[in-house]
Amino acid sequence: MAKATTTPIVPKTARRTKQSSAKADPDAGKFDQREALYNGGAIGAAHEIAVGAERITSSRGLMLDIDLKLIKSGGLFETVGDDPFAFYAQVFKPLLARHSLLKKAEVRMSGGGLHALLWLDEPIEFFSDDERDRWAITTQIVQYALPSDPRAPGITAMTRPVGAINSKNGARVVQLAPGAPCTAGEIEAFRDELNASPFKSLVQLWTGSDRLEPCPCCRAEGSSLAVLDHRGRCYKTCGTVSIETFVSEALVDAPE
Numbered sequence: 001m002a003k004a005t006t007t008p009i010v011p012k013t014a015r016r017t018k019q020s021s022a023k024a025d026p027d028a029g030k031f032d033q034r035e036a037l038y039n040g041g042a043i044g045a046a047h048e049i050a051v052g053a054e055r056i057t058s059s060r061g062l063m064l065d066i067d068l069k070l071i072k073s074g075g076l077f078e079t080v081g082d083d084p085f086a087f088y089a090q091v092f093k094p095l096l097a098r099h100s101l102l103k104k105a106e107v108r109m110s111g112g113g114l115h116a117l118l119w120l121d122e123p124i125e126f127f128s129d130d131e132r133d134r135w136a137i138t139t140q141i142v143q144y145a146l147p148s149d150p151r152a153p154g155i156t157a158m159t160r161p162v163g164a165i166n167s168k169n170g171a172r173v174v175q176l177a178p179g180a181p182c183t184a185g186e187i188e189a190f191r192d193e194l195n196a197s198p199f200k201s202l203v204q205l206w207t208g209s210d211r212l213e214p215c216p217c218c219r220a221e222g223s224s225l226a227v228l229d230h231r232g233r234c235y236k237t238c239g240t241v242s243i244e245t246f247v248s249e250a251l252v253d254a255p256e
């Protein structure tokens with residue numbers, strides 16, 4: 001039973017390498033290639049390598065998917081239009097640099113947005129549904145700490161391999177930061193920090209500060225937002241500020 005579930009589920013055709021496309025068009029097969037962060041880490045078309053969570057037996061890391069369409073124009077992050085390179089340089093790189101774990105993320109320009117990838121030094125194997133479910137929750141908590149789509153897939157996420165082409169706009173996936181491997185323990189420690197002080201951890205990460213002037217929610221003259229572990233406090237207008245309210249100053253609601 002255990003043996004059957006650890007067998008790679010990915011069909012061999014999904015593991016096609018450069019050789020098969022080298023003769024004719026070097027870009028053949030590059031369009032919309034995906035790379036799994038689970039099981040064998042297969043590269044191939046999404047329909048070839050996608051699996052449901054229940055078929056995931058190991059994780060190689062986790063992905064934070066930054067969709068620039070979700071960044072609120074004129075909001076908390078000074079907007080730089082929809083240029084992923086500019087957003088990386090001005091907002092996302094400094095954000096990642098504020099945390100010892102996130103500094104280790106590999107960052108790829110995915111064609112339209114950014115993929116931050118926390119690669120594990122060795123894949124974590126799941127020997128029960130409970131173990132997988134716990135990792136799925138850890139993944140979601142870490143994803144929520146970044147300005148990413150709250151509905152993005154968790155452990156079933158696929159990135160785009162470097163060199164692949166995003167057919168939506170013809171852009172080629174490039175690596176913006178090489179990153180470095182991390183341990184599962186580092187990711188779990190980050191999860192624990194986020195659980196202990198969700199508001200403070202998120203605001204410090206996104207702004208680099210634990211007291212914001214003016215308050216980013218009302219922007220009233222002379223206002224400030226004190227950043228506490230679980231909530232913020234604006235002494236001018238807003239009173240108590242929840243994490244949802246703070247996030248809504250930075251991100252727009254995901255389109256349905």
Ligand SMILES: [Zn+2]
Pocket residue numbers: 215216217218219220223234235236237238239
């Ligand atoms: Zn306020």
